Amino acid sequence: MSLHALNQRVKTDLSYLGLDRCSNWVHETLHPDGHVYDAVIVGAGQCGLGIAFGLIRKRMTNILVIDENPQGCEGPWITYARMMTLRTPKQLTPIDYGIPSLTFRSWWEAQFGEDSWNAMDKIARRDWMDYLCWYRQILNLPVINQVKLTRIDPAKAGIHRLHLTGAGAPSATLLARKVILATGIQGGGQWYVPAIIRDKLPKHLYAHTSESIDFNALKGKKIAILGGGSSAFDNANYALTEGAAEAHVFVRRKQLPRVNPIRQMEPSGLIEHYHTLPDAEKYAVMAHFFNLNQPPTNDTFNRAAARPGFTLHLGSPWLDVQPLGEGVRVLTAKGSFLFDFLIISTGLRTDPALRPELSTLEPYILRWGDRYKAPEAIASPVLDAHPYLSPGFAYLGRDTKGEALLHGLYAFNYSGMISCGLSASALSGMKYSLPLITAAVADELFADTREAYLEDYFNYDTPEFFGKWPKKTEA
Numbered sequence: 001m002s003l004h005a006l007n008q009r010v011k012t013d014l015s016y017l018g019l020d021r022c023s024n025w026v027h028e029t030l031h032p033d034g035h036v037y038d039a040v041i042v043g044a045g046q047c048g049l050g051i052a053f054g055l056i057r058k059r060m061t062n063i064l065v066i067d068e069n070p071q072g073c074e075g076p077w078i079t080y081a082r083m084m085t086l087r088t089p090k091q092l093t094p095i096d097y098g099i100p101s102l103t104f105r106s107w108w109e110a111q112f113g114e115d116s117w118n119a120m121d122k123i124a125r126r127d128w129m130d131y132l133c134w135y136r137q138i139l140n141l142p143v144i145n146q147v148k149l150t151r152i153d154p155a156k157a158g159i160h161r162l163h164l165t166g167a168g169a170p171s172a173t174l175l176a177r178k179v180i181l182a183t184g185i186q187g188g189g190q191w192y193v194p195a196i197i198r199d200k201l202p203k204h205l206y207a208h209t210s211e212s213i214d215f216n217a218l219k220g221k222k223i224a225i226l227g228g229g230s231s232a233f234d235n236a237n238y239a240l241t242e243g244a245a246e247a248h249v250f251v252r253r254k255q256l257p258r259v260n261p262i263r264q265m266e267p268s269g270l271i272e273h274y275h276t277l278p279d280a281e282k283y284a285v286m287a288h289f290f291n292l293n294q295p296p297t298n299d300t301f302n303r304a305a306a307r308p309g310f311t312l313h314l315g316s317p318w319l320d321v322q323p324l325g326e327g328v329r330v331l332t333a334k335g336s337f338l339f340d341f342l343i344i345s346t347g348l349r350t351d352p353a354l355r356p357e358l359s360t361l362e363p364y365i366l367r368w369g370d371r372y373k374a375p376e377a378i379a380s381p382v383l384d385a386h387p388y389l390s391p392g393f394a395y396l397g398r399d400t401k402g403e404a405l406l407h408g409l410y411a412f413n414y415s416g417m418i419s420c421g422l423s424a425s426a427l428s429g430m431k432y433s434l435p436l437i438t439a440a441v442a443d444e445l446f447a448d449t450r451e452a453y454l455e456d457y458f459n460y461d462t463p464e465f466f467g468k469w470p471k472k473t474e475a
Contacts, residue, residue: 006110010101010138017057017099024061026445027452029159031175036159038062039441040176042357044143045075046132047412047424047434048182050095052141054438057097060445064174065141068148068166075184077129080210082238085122086427087230087297089266094430095135102138104131122299144168149357152179154405158448177448178441180393180410181357182424186210188386188415189350194226197344200321205328206342209235218341219243224330226250226318227345228257230296235343237304246309248339250332252317257295261288262428272432274421275391279372286418287378350415351385361409364402365395368418387411389419392440393433408444412437 001009014020029036038060041048044067052065067074096102108127109117136143146168153161162174181187191210207213209231215238223244225232228251236247265271270285277285295301304310313332320331321342330337352362369384388396393410397403412424412433423433446453 001110003110006101006106007138013099013101019057022056022059022061025059026062027449029177031159033175035175037064037174037176038445039178039180040162040174041065041180041182042149043067043182043184043187044145045182045184046095047184047430049132049136049141050430050434051180051182051412051438053139054097054434055441058438058442060442063142065143066147066149067143067145069145071145072133077125080212081125083125083230083234083300085124085299086128088427090120090123092427094427095434102135107131107134144170151359152357152361152409154361155407158408160408177445178408178410180412180437180441182412185414186348187413188411189348189354192346192349193344194346196318197321197342201323201328205323206344209343209345213343215239215242220245221340222246223341223343224248224250224337224339225343225345228253229294229345229347230300232345233296233300233304235345236310237300237307240307240309244309246311248311248313248337250313250316250318254315257293259292260294261292262294262422262426265422266428271422271429275436282418283372283374283383284378286383287380290380290382352387352415361405364397364405366398370398383418386418387415389416390440391420391436393420393424393437394440410437410441
């Protein structure tokens with residue numbers, strides 16, 4: 001099958017499901033300041049695109065997706081992600097909604113054949129980005145690029161005002177009844193750099209793995225990487241591939257983790273049904289998850305470890321850093337080392353207070369620490385800072401005023417981990433979570449003005465049957 005033939009198959013499948021002639025059921029909302037979208041999705045990566053198609057499947061067409069990046073650069077795949085492949089099994093089907101022609105496998109086999117698919121171990125990250133671009137195009141999703149959300153003004157009469165910047169922004173503000181933050185792994189907070197680095201070193205001596213890094217300038221240099229996850233080894237491998245002389249990975253643990261809890265969660269039903277757990281069990285599951293941490297993938301580790309110039313330092317937390325000439329001295333529990341540049345792979349911190357777009361709303365957002373007091377043995381301020389979301393990913397308020405201001409706002413990003421599990425934060429969970437959030441948005445839109453829908457129903461009197469009896473007979 002060719003890609004052209006697959007495109008035709010997708011269109012046929014959508015027509016069989018009636019998705020080629022969707023009629024929007026949501027009543028139009030009028031506002032003196034202009035058009036009101038039923039939903040604006042912030043972020044056009046895999047989550048944002050999946051939500052957009054999910055809402056269209058629910059016959060919602062007055063929607064818009066915005067993304068701050070240029071077209072084709074959404075998400076991490078060709079920007080700061082430096083792994084060679086995705087870390088998840090290739091068989092996952094996260095954003096196809098059960099339509100076989102929309103799967104990555106169908107897209108791949110249409111171009112390269114079944115044998116190529118069978119020979120594939122994991123999906124290359126650039127191939128995944130190409131697939132997402134095709135998914136957006138074949139579904140004709142309403143996306144505008146180079147539009148950055150800077151602030152959400154609280155809802156008034158059920159409408160949020162979104163303040164925008166960027167070359168692609170159609171206006172300074174947009175109006176929306178529902179706003180879905182599909183803003184990825186960093187969308188619930190910000191990337192984390194330890195204070196001993198942030199406060200003691202000039203910025204030209206270090207970078208977080210989430211940043212753009214000029215690896216060409218690091219040729220022949222000696223680099224230190226802080227962190228023991230896959231990203232640390234990805235960056236070590238990438239730096240050595242680009243010509244760095246040495247790459248040293250420093251890990252505070254004495255041994256790298258070996259068990260990946262996601263591999264148990266995927267087939268067990270825990271991801272799919274996590275949202276049904278009571279709070280105590282949700283908290284315990286995620287405390288265990290964060291405590292275990294995830295090991296680097298075997299291929300990522302082996303690629304880095306095989307490189308000349310690679311060194312792994314276990315049981316070596318950084319105790320201090322000092323600028324020294326054009327380099328940095330790093331003091332560890334096992335001695336001090338001199339490096340030309342540092343790469344920080346210490347993940348992120350989740351807290352709505354760290355998000356500029358939520359600056360006026362953040363004080364009203366309910367956190368896990370507000371709702372649940374965990375047993376001392378597993379209590380964690382990191383978990384407690386996460387927002388306490390509904391099973392449909394909606395923000396909840398700390399009080400009645402907060403509930404009103406936050407009504408219609410959804411967090412489909414990493415901040416939903418404790419409330420909703422591996423859903424918006426991992427490909428493994430999106431198959432189950434996308435239907436949940438799209439149903440929640442559609443249900444809330446209906447419920448907000450249900451009186452109007454019920455009035456339409458009770459007043460409906462359009463005749464459908466025109467038969468007559470007794471039948472006229474000829475004289």
